[in-house]
Amino acid sequence: MNDAPKISNLAAIDAAHHLHPFSDMKQLNAKGTRIIERAEGVFIYDSTGKRYLDAFAGLWCVNVGYGRTSIAEAARRQMEELPYYNSFFGTTTPPATLLAQKIASHTGGKLNRIFFTNSGSEATDTWFRIARVYWKALGKPEKTEVIARKNGYHGSTVAGASLGGMKLMHEQGNLPIEGVHHIGQPYWYAEGGDLTPDEFGLKVARELEAKIDELGEDRVAAFVAEPIQGAGGVIIPPDTYWPKIARICKARNILLVSDEVICGFGRLGSWFGYQHFGIEPDLAPIAKGLSSGYLPIGGVMVSDRVADVMVNELGEFYHGFTYSGHPVCAAAALENIRIIEDEGLVERVRDDIGPYFAAAWKSLEDHEVVGQAESVGLMGAVQLAADKATRRRYSKPDDIGTLVRNHCVENGVILRATGDRMLASPALTISRSEVDQVVEKLRHALDHLR
Numbered sequence: 001m002n003d004a005p006k007i008s009n010l011a012a013i014d015a016a017h018h019l020h021p022f023s024d025m026k027q028l029n030a031k032g033t034r035i036i037e038r039a040e041g042v043f044i045y046d047s048t049g050k051r052y053l054d055a056f057a058g059l060w061c062v063n064v065g066y067g068r069t070s071i072a073e074a075a076r077r078q079m080e081e082l083p084y085y086n087s088f089f090g091t092t093t094p095p096a097t098l099l100a101q102k103i104a105s106h107t108g109g110k111l112n113r114i115f116f117t118n119s120g121s122e123a124t125d126t127w128f129r130i131a132r133v134y135w136k137a138l139g140k141p142e143k144t145e146v147i148a149r150k151n152g153y154h155g156s157t158v159a160g161a162s163l164g165g166m167k168l169m170h171e172q173g174n175l176p177i178e179g180v181h182h183i184g185q186p187y188w189y190a191e192g193g194d195l196t197p198d199e200f201g202l203k204v205a206r207e208l209e210a211k212i213d214e215l216g217e218d219r220v221a222a223f224v225a226e227p228i229q230g231a232g233g234v235i236i237p238p239d240t241y242w243p244k245i246a247r248i249c250k251a252r253n254i255l256l257v258s259d260e261v262i263c264g265f266g267r268l269g270s271w272f273g274y275q276h277f278g279i280e281p282d283l284a285p286i287a288k289g290l291s292s293g294y295l296p297i298g299g300v301m302v303s304d305r306v307a308d309v310m311v312n313e314l315g316e317f318y319h320g321f322t323y324s325g326h327p328v329c330a331a332a333a334l335e336n337i338r339i340i341e342d343e344g345l346v347e348r349v350r351d352d353i354g355p356y357f358a359a360a361w362k363s364l365e366d367h368e369v370v371g372q373a374e375s376v377g378l379m380g381a382v383q384l385a386a387d388k389a390t391r392r393r394y395s396k397p398d399d400i401g402t403l404v405r406n407h408c409v410e411n412g413v414i415l416r417a418t419g420d421r422m423l424a425s426p427a428l429t430i431s432r433s434e435v436d437q438v439v440e441k442l443r444h445a446l447d448h449l450r
């Protein structure tokens with residue numbers, strides 16, 4: 001426990017000095033910010049002492065749960081030994097190298113090299129540049145265009161916000177940048193019409209083919225998507241979607257990029273989301289669960305196909321961050337992965353708590369305002385519906401989602417709302433009774449919509 005004296009006017013200081021990410025500051029200052037002071041297991045505590053079950057693992061990231069002193073210990077030891085050195089200009093540090101090896105050992109064989117970043121957004125910028133230099137090094141400098149999806153999320157840097165398909169982000173800053181294109185998302189509930197989910201999955205996957213035809217195969221470098229679209233609302237694709245996408249990328253010689261920032265490190269009951277869907281990407285950005293958020297670190301997992309060109313053909317790659325492979329962050333990430341391995345958390349999600357969560361979550365479908373309650377591993381969404389029979393949605397989805405979320409928070413459970421979808425993504429360590437609490441509190445909050 002932190003025994004530094006409490007600062008009583010922190011909220012006022014915050015209002016005066018702190019610009020929050022993704023926040024309407026005027027509204028926030030009027031309402032006052034919630035100050036989170038400490039955490040343990042799946043629970044966080046605010047400055048009034050109120051306890052919340054964090055069913056969102058921070059921001060989809062605290063996979064091993066809060067309060068892991070061994071991660072703090074690993075970071076402290078590394079900070080004492082060597083707080084910083086870089087991997088530029090011919091050096092590395094033991095944790096950076098060992099972390100790259102450790103990550104590669106879980107990728108299933110073909111993604112054997114890691115380029116480190118500090119965040120998921122930087123990982124996006126990194127693979128974006130890798131994809132372009134890859135084709136250039138192969139004598140195809142015109143292969144520069146990248147196709148992404150509407151409603152996808154790949155970060156907040158200029159490339160990240162461009163590749164993401166969030167209209168509100170595009171509107172702030174003349175995005176997307178040149179060379180970025182978007183196709184539809186596999187959101188059957190809202191957009192599938194009379195098609196079965198499988199038919200719809202194929203239909204939206206074919207949009208990739210059409211976009212490649214429109215741009216010209218010789219100009220397209222890569223296609224990127226999250227295995228399950230996270231910030232866009234936990235959009236779980238129909239079974240037909242990913243195999244078709246993978247076939248198209250292969251047939252049309254386009255790099256396939258699987259954004260593993262949320263789906264990686266056990267969330268779907270596999271080490272990486274692409275393994276759950278049985279596909280093999282050429283590049284895969286990671287972050288979040290890599291360190292469970294204990295320290296900032298991200299990276300790009302690079303397939304042998306791409307790495308061989310980077311290593312043997314490219315010459316110097318003019319790209320990197322001062323803190324790429326930061327030894328303290330890498331030491332924390334190594335300890336985090338040790339915990340995931342030793343506690344069998346990936347298997348736990350696949351065989352035990354994931355199926356338990358799925359059944360509990362699905363039970364919400366008997367509620368009259370729930371159109372669909374679906375999940376993979378420990379990533380779930382409840383689709384709210386004004387009329388279940390016709391899949392009619394509420395006219396003001398954001399208001400409805402916020403209302404339900406606020407009731408949950410008041411009752412001590414942190415969930416997220418994206419429009420009219422209620423999202424959960426708890427720590428991989430959540431217990432059965434904690435899952436029950438989440439579902440019960442959400443059900444109670446849904447009653448307010450009756």
Ligand code: PLP
Pocket residue numbers: 118119120121122124153154155156226230231259260261262287288298
């Ligand atoms: N990619 C995905 C799928 C994400 O969900 C996020 C963040 O939520 C990012 C990239 C960006 O990561 P960061 O916020 O660490 O920059």
